[in-house]
Amino acid sequence: DQQVKQNSPSLSVQEGRISILNCDYTNSMFDYFLWYKKYPAEGPTFLISISSIKDKNEDGRFTVFLNKSAKHLSLHIVPSQPGDSAVYFCAALFGNQFYFGTGTSLTVIP
Amino acid sequence: DTGVSQNPRHKITKRGQNVTFRCDPISEHNRLYWYRQTLGQGPEFLTYFQNEAQLEKSRLLSDRFSAERPKGSFSTLEIQRTEQGDSAMYLCASSLSGPLYEQYFGPGTRLTVT
Numbered sequence: 323d324q325q326v327k328q329n330s331p332s333l334s335v336q337e338g339r340i341s342i343l344n345c346d347y348t349n350s351m352f353d354y355f356l357w358y359k360k361y362p363a364e365g366p367t368f369l370i371s372i373s374s375i376k377d378k379n380e381d382g383r384f385t386v387f388l389n390k391s392a393k394h395l396s397l398h399i400v401p402s403q404p405g406d407s408a409v410y411f412c413a414a415l416f417g418n419q420f421y422f423g424t425g426t427s428l429t430v431i432p
Numbered sequence: 433d434t435g436v437s438q439n440p441r442h443k444i445t446k447r448g449q450n451v452t453f454r455c456d457p458i459s460e461h462n463r464l465y466w467y468r469q470t471l472g473q474g475p476e477f478l479t480y481f482q483n484e485a486q487l488e489k490s491r492l493l494s495d496r497f498s499a500e501r502p503k504g505s506f507s508t509l510e511i512q513r514t515e516q517g518d519s520a521m522y523l524c525a526s527s528l529s530g531p532l533y534e535q536y537f538g539p540g541t542r543l544t545v546t
Contacts, residue, residue: 364539365538365539368534411474411475418487419488420535421477422476424473425472
């Protein structure tokens with residue numbers, strides 16, 4: 323039962339353009355959402371988070387948007403850089419458990 | 433303290449053998465999590481410790497799996513009578529308590545059961 327879904331397994335973007343990664347969830351009780359970035363042979367690295375009481379959080383080139391009515395969140399990266407090429411996971415928190423999506427592999431083309 | 437460390441990084445074992453993995457969290461972190469990740473999937477929650485207390489276990493965690501965190505420091509995850517389906521990356525993460533839920537992940541232990 324996949325409660326957090328990332329329906330795009332991969333995404334390619336030109337350097338300097340915007341990358342938009344999407345995530346959908348089914349459990350309306352999730353109260354905290356996070357994005358992680360993962361390079362090969364490393365564990366995931368925290369990127370940015372958002373509480374369910376907000377609809378937007380920004381940190382430098384990274385912005386996360388939350389649409390609770392649609393149960394949808396997205397990560398915007400502007401401008402995209404080649405070093406952003408990685409697998410991105412969204413995650414949602416309910417109680418003490420984190421539920422992760424299946425990941426989207428982002429390739430930023432120089 | 434350079435982050436969360438996990439040992440070994442790779443483990444190959446034969447079906448039916450027992451294996452044990454170790455996780456050393458960031459020293460001031462009192463929360464510790466174990467996850468399993470298979471190819472093409474995101475990390476799947478296994479269990480969670482607050483200090484030395486194991487507060488939550490996934491219903492997917494079979495009784496062949498056991499985890500400990502003595503004295504609230506390092507943690508071990510043991511798998512008894514391994515099966516080929518246990519082949520996966522086992523990730524450990526730690527965090528502080530409180531409203532900031534940023535988890536710091538280790539590099540993982542890749543288990544291959546032959």
